[in-house]
Amino acid sequence: MTAMTAKTAMLRMARMAHPIRSLGPGLRVGLWLTGCARACPACISPELADRNAGDPVPVDLLRTKLAGLAPELSGLTVS
Numbered sequence: 001m002t003a004m005t006a007k008t009a010m011l012r013m014a015r016m017a018h019p020i021r022s023l024g025p026g027l028r029v030g031l032w033l034t035g036c037a038r039a040c041p042a043c044i045s046p047e048l049a050d051r052n053a054g055d056p057v058p059v060d061l062l063r064t065k066l067a068g069l070a071p072e073l074s075g076l077t078v079s
Contacts, residue, residue: 029066
């Protein structure tokens, strides 16, 4: 029997801002990820389309960071 190596899930993050009020109700975290292939004609963030842009971040690390933010935050907006 061979051992399987777990692959770490990664996201590419351009930026994170908190606390913010402009991207939904209440105090929120704004998270901008990269790698969109939709190519919308009126895209407001074309610099985020490159899937090699941003910094690779393990999903588990991001989850831990988000959980440690101020408890008064009421939501997460992902773009």
